[in-house]
Structure formats: structure tokens, C-alpha cells
Amino acid sequence: MYSRVGQRSWSSAFARVIVPVVLALGPGSACAQDSDTIRQYQFAPAAGSYELVLKEVPRPVAGDNEVLVRVRATSLNRRDLNQLRSEYSDDWSYAGGIPLSDGAGEVIAVGKDVTRFDVGDRVAGIFFEQWIDGAPSEAALASDRGGNAGGMLSEVIVTNEAGLVSIPDHLSFEEAATLPCAAVTAWVGLFKRGRIEPGQYVLLQGTGGVSVFGLIFADALGAKPIITSSRDYKLERAREMGAIGTANYRSNPDWHLEAKQISGGHGLDQVLDVGGRGTLARSLEVLAYGGHIALIGGLAGYGSDIPTNAIMWINATVSGVYVGSRADFEAMNAFISEHEIRPLIDRVFDFEDAPAAYELMESGDFMGKIVIRL
Numbered sequence: 322m323y324s325r326v327g328q329r330s331w332s333s334a335f336a337r338v339i340v341p342v343v344l345a346l347g348p349g350s351a352c353a354q355d356s357d358t359i360r361q362y363q364f365a366p367a368a369g370s371y372e373l374v375l376k377e378v379p380r381p382v383a384g385d386n387e388v389l390v391r392v393r394a395t396s397l398n399r400r401d402l403n404q405l406r407s408e409y410s411d412d413w414s415y416a417g418g419i420p421l422s423d424g425a426g427e428v429i430a431v432g433k434d435v436t437r438f439d440v441g442d443r444v445a446g447i448f449f450e451q452w453i454d455g456a457p458s459e460a461a462l463a464s465d466r467g468g469n470a471g472g473m474l475s476e477v478i479v480t481n482e483a484g485l486v487s488i489p490d491h492l493s494f495e496e497a498a499t500l501p502c503a504a505v506t507a508w509v510g511l512f513k514r515g516r517i518e519p520g521q522y523v524l525l526q527g528t529g530g531v532s533v534f535g536l537i538f539a540d541a542l543g544a545k546p547i548i549t550s551s552r553d554y555k556l557e558r559a560r561e562m563g564a565i566g567t568a569n570y571r572s573n574p575d576w577h578l579e580a581k582q583i584s585g586g587h588g589l590d591q592v593l594d595v596g597g598r599g600t601l602a603r604s605l606e607v608l609a610y611g612g613h614i615a616l617i618g619g620l621a622g623y624g625s626d627i628p629t630n631a632i633m634w635i636n637a638t639v640s641g642v643y644v645g646s647r648a649d650f651e652a653m654n655a656f657i658s659e660h661e662i663r664p665l666i667d668r669v670f671d672f673e674d675a676p677a678a679y680e681l682m683e684s685g686d687f688m689g690k691i692v693i694r695l
């Protein structure tokens with residue numbers, strides 16, 4: 322459990338716990354497996370933002386093409402925190418919805434027409450429940466779990482069988498729960514859009530979920546990852562994980578020039594730009610000839626005065642990445658299995674402490690992924 326003297330109580334910050342009767346059965350009990358009711362968190366409007374409420378609800382039933390999954394672990398992404406702060410929507414459309422896009426668990430029931438899975442299979446949900454392959458449709462992009470579609474912070478979820486992937490054998494549920502958003506995004510940015518090659522210089526910004534997956538993937542491929550952070554202890558850890566160089570973007574405003582220097586003046590062949598407005602111009606300034614930037618995030622604001630001439634002069638490619646499809650997830654899983662890759666999990670919280678996981682993300686005092694076990 323995460324707690325820290327001097328921090329505001331999580332119950333006032335992010336949660337209102339409506340104590341359900343089944344709480345007394347405790348985590349990991351048979352309740353979710355067998356009972357008529359399950360526990361799940363829901364978004365509830367609260368003073369201009371959302372809070373989490375823990376509720377007891379009827380156990381879902383699988384339709385003909387649907388699967389029931391006993392969720393064993395979920396993980397947080399920056400989006401989940403932004404949703405709670407109501408940064409994406411102020412129309413309260415999430416109210417009553419289940420938070421968190423990412424989760425992994427075990428199939429416990431299948432509908433009569435289900436062909437892809439059997440009871441007992443280990444699975445993870447894909448980020449967009451309806452984006453299977455190819456380019457996304459408007460409908461596919463409106464099927465984001467933990468937003469328009471139901472999320473994973475629930476003991477049991479029901480989902481169309483098409484919206485799941487099998488998880489790599491060597492990963493625990495907690496590790497697999499970190500993959501659907503951050504890992505797929507990093508994978509698509511580097512491999513599908515960037516066509517990364519061994520030996521290339523790769524710039525990762527900050528040590529959050531997407532960037533640390535970028536570091537792990539680049540290292541596994543034999544590329545040369547360079548990563549930034551606001552905290553030196555995280556940079557030290559990143560070097561242990563395979564970063565060939567690091568820069569502290571807080572103490573050195575010219576962190577991008579430091580990164581280029583680390584590349585011996587070559588420049589960065591691949592950039593996963595998660596900073597947005599505060600980083601994009603710098604990313605472009607140090608991009609290698611023919612380099613690629615994946616536009617992923619807005620940690621330092623969205624929008625930019627992009628120097629478009631610079632993109633042209635150096636024959637650069639800039640791609641927008643919005644997570645990816647089931648096919649992308651499966652291609653990434655093959656790479657993860659081949660290289661026996663393990664995600665970096667910072668801390669694991671119990672289901673009852675889920676709001677504290679959000680507090681940790683808000684504090685910034687983490688590296689890689691934050692997980693909640695169920």
C-alpha cells in the first residue's frame with residue numbers, strides 16, 4: 322500500500338468509497354468468480370472533476386460473441402489521471418463508466434459463438450475494443466476502454482471476443498496489464514511508423530510508461546536509447562536498463578543538445594515525443610537526416626509552432642500515433658516473447674487502494690508503470 326506523511330488523504334483527493342457488502346470477503350476471494358455481484362470502480366462527478374467510487378454491481382453475463390474476464394491486474398496511464406481531472410471532457414459523459422484502459426486476466430466464461438478463447442485462457446484487453454487491423458475507423462476510435470467503452474478496474478468485465486489478445490507466456494498478469502496502451506504506443510511509434518533499425522539513436526523523453534517501453538524495446542533491438550528525466554536517480558536506473566546516455570531536462574534546458582552530443586553529433590534517428598509543445602521544436606532541432614518523430618503526447622502542452630522547413634530540409638518523417646490496433650498489439654507481443662522482455666513496474670497497489678495509485682502518478686515519483694492487482 323502506498324502512503325506518505327504530509328500528502329493529502331487519497332480518499333479526499335480521488336475517491337469516495339461506497340463500501341460494498343462483498344468487501345468483507347477480501348481480495349482474491351471467490352466472490353468475483355462465483356457471486357451474483359462483483360466490485361468495480363466507477364467515475365462519479367465531484368466538484369468540477371471526477372472521483373472514483375467503489376461499487377457493488379450485478380455480475381455481467383456474456384452474450385453470444387462475448388467473453389467474461391476475471392481481471393487480475395490493471396495499470397495506469399497518464400490519460401487515466403487526466404480523465405479523473407476532467408481534462409478531456411466536462412460533459413460528465415464518463416459518469417458511471419469503469420476507469421482504466423489497461424488490464425489482464427483470465428477468461429472465466431464464453432458465449433456460445435465464441436471461437437477465439439476458452440475458459441482459462443490468459444488475456445489482455447486491447448485499448449480500442451473495435452480497432453482490429455489496418456487504419457482505424459471513427460467507430461473504432463470511439464471504442465476506447467476506460468472512456469467510451471467500459472474499463473478494466475472491475476473484478477469481472479464482459480467484452481466482445483475480438484477485443485482481446487493472448488498474453489505472452491513468460492509474463493505475469495501484473496506485467497501483461499502494462500501493455501495495452503503505453504507499450505503498444507511505443508511499439509507503433511518505433512517499429513511500425515519509425516521502422517527502427519539496430520544501431521539507430523533513439524530519444525526518449527521522461528521515464529514514464531511510454532518512454533520506458535521505448536527504452537526497453539530499443540535496447541532489445543540493439544538500437545541506442547538516450548533518455549531524459551527530471552530526476553537523476555531515474556537516469557541512473559535507465560543506464561542500468563540499457564540507456565547509452567542520459568540528460569536531466571530540469572537541470573539542463575539544452576537537454577536536446579546534450580542528447581545530440583551523446584550521439585557523437587549524428588543526431589537522433591528516432592524520437593518518441595511525449596512532451597508536445599514544450600519538446601517538439603527541440604526534438605526537431607536534433608533529429609538526424611532522414612529521422613523520424615512519433616507525435617505521442619502533450620506532457621508539456623499540446624500545439625506547437627512547428628518549424629516545417631526543418632522537417633523538409635532534413636527529409637524527416639513525423640507521424641501521429643494513437644495507440645494501435647489488435648494486430649499491432651499481437652506483433653508487439655511476438656517481439657516481447659522472442660526477447661523475453663519484462664516491463665518495468667514501479668509499484669503494485671491492492672484493488673482497495675486504487676485511488677492511491679492515481680496519487681502516485683500525480684506525484685511523479687515513479688518510473689515505468691503503476692499497477693493495481695485484483
Ligand SMILES: NC(=O)c1ccc[n+]([C@@H]2O[C@H](COP(=O)([O-])OP(=O)(O)OC[C@H]3O[C@@H](n4cnc5c(N)ncnc54)[C@H](OP(=O)(O)O)[C@@H]3O)[C@@H](O)[C@H]2O)c1
Binds near residue numbers: 397549555620644685
Ligand atoms: N498518442 C497516444 O496514443 C498516447 C498513448 C499513451 C500516452 N500518450 C501521452 O503521452 C504522454 C506520456 O504518457 P505516459 O502514460 O507515458 O505518462 P506517464 O507514465 O505519466 O509519464 C510521465 C513522466 O513523463 C515525464 N515528463 C513530465 N513532463 C515532462 C516534460 N515536460 N518533458 C519530458 N518529460 C516529461 C516525467 O518523467 P521524469 O519523472 O523522468 O521527469 C513524468 O514522470 C502523455 O501526454 C500521454 O497523454 C499518448
